[in-house]
Amino acid sequence: LVALFQPHMYSRTKLFAAEFGEALSLADSVIVNEVYGAREQPVPGVDAALVAGHVGVEVTTAADLDELRAKALEILRSGDTCFTIGAGDITTVGPLLLADLAERPRDE
Numbered sequence: 001l002v003a004l005f006q007p008h009m010y011s012r013t014k015l016f017a018a019e020f021g022e023a024l025s026l027a028d029s030v031i032v033n034e035v036y037g038a039r040e041q042p043v044p045g046v047d048a049a050l051v052a053g054h055v056g057v058e059v060t061t062a063a064d065l066d067e068l069r070a071k072a073l074e075i076l077r078s079g080d081t082c083f084t085i086g087a088g089d090i091t092t093v094g095p096l097l098l099a100d101l102a103e104r105p106r107d108e
Contacts, residue, residue: 003027004072004093006065006086007035007051010043014050021054029075030059033068036088069093073100 003024007013013020013035024030032048032055048061062068072093076082082097084090 001027001029002072002076002080002082003030004033004068004082004084004090005030005051006033006068006084006088006090007048008087009038010035010040010046014043014046017046017050018054020051021056024051024059025056028057030055030057031062031068031071031075032059033062033065033086033090036086036090038088065089065093069096069100072097073104076101078106 005020005024007017007020024032030052032052034048035042035046048063052059052061060071062071068090072082076097084094
C-alpha cells in the first residue's frame with residue numbers, strides 16, 4: 001500500500017501534522033509532497049518534512065508533483081495499491097501514474 005499525500009494549507013498542516021503522520025502510517029510506504037498552500041502564505045517549518053517526521057513507516061518527501069510521481073514510479077511494483085490523498089492539485093498525479101505504469105513492462 002503506497003500513499004501519496006499532499007498536505008492542504010499551512011494552517012491545517014501545522015495543526016494536524018501528527019495526526020496526518022499517524023494515519024499515513026497505515027500504509028507500507030509514503031511519499032509526502034510539499035504543502036498546497038491554496039490562499040495561504042508559507043509558514044516557516046510547516047512543510048512536507050513536518051508531516052513525514054510523524055510517519056512511522058518508510059517515508060520520503062517530494063518538492064513538487066513531478067518529483068512525487070518519479071519517486072512513486074521508483075517504488076511501485078506489480079500488485080501494489082497506490083492512492084493519492086489531498087485537496088490540492090495532487091488529483092492530476094493518478095492519471096499520469098496510470099499512463100506511466102501502462103508503458104512499463106509487466107514484470108516490474
